[in-house]
Amino acid sequence: MKKILLYGSLLLVIVLAVVALSNRITSVETAAKPAQTPTQLRIPALQVNAPVMPVGQTASGAMDAPTSKALHSPYWTSVFWYDQGPAPGQAGNAVIAGHVDRVGGDPAVFWSLSHLTPGDKVFVAMKSGQQLQFVVNRVVKYPASAPSQDVINAVFGPTGGHHLNLITCSGVWTGNGYDERLVVFTTQIS
Secondary structure, eight states: OHHHHHHHHHHHHHHHHHHHHHHHHHHHHHHHGGGGOEEEEEEGGGTEEEEEEEEOBOTTSSBOOOOOSOTTOGGGTOEEEETTSOOTTSSEEEEEEOOSBOTTSOBOTTTTGGGOOTTOEEEEEETTSOEEEEEEEEEEEEESSSOOHHHHHHHHSOOSSEEEEEEEEEEEEOSSSEEEEEEEEEEEOO
16 A cells, blocks of 8 residues: 555656646747747838738648738738748748738739749848848749648748748639649748
8 A cells, every 4th residue: 555655646746747847848938939939021022011920720720811801901911920830040941921912802911922033032020139031942833722742841841941931822713712822932041
């Protein structure tokens, strides 16, 4: 009986230590994350200067991109950083999306994204005050319906480099959405 009490007590101490350590690690990660949060995206070649909103996933696991029925909603002039992945400036593929048009078809923040060309610059202001600079490598269109795992990995997957991928809708309106996604792949240069 003494052994059972001893082992039970040891198990309880271990569980409490793990919970305490886990909470400490989570608070350290949470405390560090705000400085790594992007706040503004600037693309001089397109005259884009947009606030950045962090977003997560939809119920189906896709990157969220909030919408509104209001013509003047901030969703049409803001961009969305996928906060389930790396932040700009971290190793990996950071992803920022923006709408191509608004309710009614008027232009939104990424209306002209397809006009970017290799060599164009993209700037991201971070909450820490740091200014990051990226250069466009390539611009690619993918089918919106059932993207392959290769496409998902190219946009969201792990990589050792510091990349920022910009996404918007493209192609033809089908009545239920656009039939393509335009992705601008960039690499950090400073």
